[in-house]
Amino acid sequence: MSAAPTLYVDRDTFVHRLDPRAKLAMVLALFVAAYMFEHPLAVATPLAVALGVLALTGGLRKLGRIKVVITALFLAGFLVWPAYAPARGPVVVSTPVFDLTEYELLFALGRSERIVAFIVSGFAFITTTSNEEIVSGLRGLGVPYAFCFALGTALRLFPTFLGATGTVKQAQEARGLDLSAGGPLQRMRNYIPLLIPVLMTAVRNVNSQSMALEARGFDTDRERTFYDRRTFRAADWGVTALAVGVVVGVIGLWWLGVGQL
Amino acid sequence: MLVAVVAALFAAVLIPFKALTIVPGVTEIRPANAIPVAFGIMFGPAGAWGVAIGNLIGDIFGGTFGPGSAFGFAGNFFFALVSYKLWGNLAPLSSGEEPTMDSARQVAELWVIALAGAAVCAAIIAWGLEVLGQFPFSVLGPVIALNNFLAAAVLGPPLLYLTYPRVREMGLLYPDVMDAPALSDASSSRSTLAAFGLAAVSIAWLVIGVGLSVGLGGGAFIGNTAETFGQGGSTPQIALGAVAFVALFGLSALSKSRLPAALSAR
Known part of the structure; x- marks a missing residue:
């Protein structure tokens, strides 16, 4: 059993200082980008951004803890998806048992990369947001x-x-x-x-x-306060606006067929 | 208030067992999969929330937090909720007794409940991950259902046999901690009908979902299935999930638990 369960990296970076709601907005934008794109190169963009955030905030080292999970998920997706993709395009791998077309290969690669992009994006949020911030952020969102x-x-x-x-x-x-x-x-x-x-x-x-x-007179029906109260600062608004921009942009690119197979 | 405390504590209990995997991989054979059934029956809604929150926290601590976590949350919630709603309501299959697991009939009832709970959990997670384009329903659904059922069927009876009397003695069963209005009784026939409906929807969703995923509605496996996978799940698959969710919520609201009646008849 692990003796140190938390994945949070206690640093004082720009990302750490952001309001958890702003970070959540950015993570959601990365999720949307990973979801909307199909081509492996396009899906690699949100994945690269998430990895970049991890590198800047010191979370890359912690990613090693889940490398087995990431590898297993990537391989499972890569092995499964060719059976569910149309056999279009030229054959790139031919064996006595099966033929793998270029489309099947790219489709499977894109889907597997999407799984990894989801996990790494979520990981970037977890490593930069403490448990207390997650809870106060959810309360701030009206949960x-x-x-x-x-x-x-x-x-x-x-x-x-x-x-x-x-x-x-x-x-x-x-x-x-x-x-x-x-x-x-x-x-x-x-x-x-x-x-x-x-x-x-x-x-x-x-x-x-x-x-x-x-x-101590505790009552969940009454409005409670948090010790760590944060105000939504200009940087938070900026990141949230950026997240909205990313979502709009990604939908626009999807509409134009960019990043699709 | 106690409901929140129970949910929080049992969520915390669930997490350490998430780490105790037997076969690491896409989904693990987890002993913790026995907990939703037992907690649902003993703690009712608090157990359902606890299991759902526990699964979410497991994702946070395990580093696998992502959009799929929402479906893990919902799936595990319904795993426990269906168990809570079904115990005692499946006449003539039900024993009509407390889940002390000291008779073969109680164990048989638990297995039926575990099957329905495992199926609904698997269907929700597999549906969600197919919609997200992570894994096909037909790949994940049967694996999760089997894992959930095996753990609940093997570990559920001894778990309840050893913990239920102690929990009852401590006054922590949901009929003891919930407000009286929340336990308002429905007619027996309506509850039974709703419970059978819940079980049927749970199993049917899994079976039909797998069928749609492998292209049974439109022809041969792989060839036609490929065309249905555009971005996320196919339209029939999404529609199936939407209908199943509405049915689950509706039938859950209609069905009332029978454990309070079993306790009062003690």
């Missing part, structure tokens, strides 16, 4: 407080439960539990001695947490 509270509390409690899971795992392994023993079904059953103690630890916490909150 109900009860939801924000649940999300914020869960985010804060995550490391605690991760630690508890690690402790229980070590304790059970010391008693002879082997999580990797047996076939898939047996391996699933091996998790029972781990699941129960962790779940019951959490259940016991519900009572104490709710009593502590009630004792």
Whole structure:
């Protein structure tokens, strides 16, 4: 189990200082760009922007943590999509089992790149936005407080439960539990001695947490404030306007057939 | 307030188990997939929100946050919500008892619920990712459904057997923490009909979605399917998802849980 779960990179860059809502707008614009384009070269543009942001903000190093996931997703997409693409254009790879046309190759490459662009764009948001900023940003967007509270509390409690899971795992392994023993079904059953103690630890916490909150007069129906209150500054407005511009521009290019196969 | 606390805490519980994957890859066989069914039955709406939020936070901490996270959120929400709505409402399949998992009939009922829950979760995620043009429905849908069902069917009974009595003793079951108006009872026949409808929509969405994805509506696999994949999913696939979502929301509103009745009959 990972001892340091957070992917946030604590730096003081221009991107870090932006309001989370502005960052969210920019990420959404990158999502839209990755979604609207089909040609691998066009999809590479939002991917390159996201990688650039990661490089500037120090998040590139953390990307290594999910390189296996990214590689697996890219390869899975690249292997699957040719079967779902029209067999247009010249054959570029010919085997006794199948022929791969140029269109199929570009289609699969574009789709796989899109998956990676989505993940890297989201990753850029996560590495530059702290958990508290995510929650206050959602509240700023009008998401109900009860939801924000649940999300914020869960985010804060995550490391605690991760630690508890690690402790229980070590304790059970010391008693002879082997999580990797047996076939898939047996391996699933091996998790029972781990699941129960962790779940019951959490259940016991519900009572104490709710009593502590009630004792302090907590009420999700009332308007709550955040310690880290931000105003939407000129830079935030500028980035949001840029995001809107990107979305409009991408839709315009799509309309003109640019970046399509 | 307690609902929010329960949701938050159980979301946090879900996350560590997301990391405990058995087969890493596109989607993993996760022991955590047993939790939505058990939490849905025990904690009701709070469990559904908790599981959904937990999945979202798992994406944030796991570095896979993206547009697909919205569908992971919705899929896991309905996985738990369908479990909450179906328990006790599937007469004559239902045991009419609390989910203590001390009888074969209860286990059989749980398996039926796990099948419906796994199907709706898989259908929502596969539909969403096809619309986003990430993976075809026919590739992802069956894999997620099988993973979800296996984990829920294998781990669900022991999980409930060991935790349900303790949770009930602590007064944290949803009939104990929810306001009385939220538990207002519907007629038994209406709830049963709605529950069967929920199960049918869940499974039908997955089956029809896979069929559309492999081009069963329009001819041979691959050839015709290729033409339906323009930008995102095909029009029939998108329409299917829209209709299924409306049906899921409508039937969820009509169906009332039977756990309070089982508790009062104790």
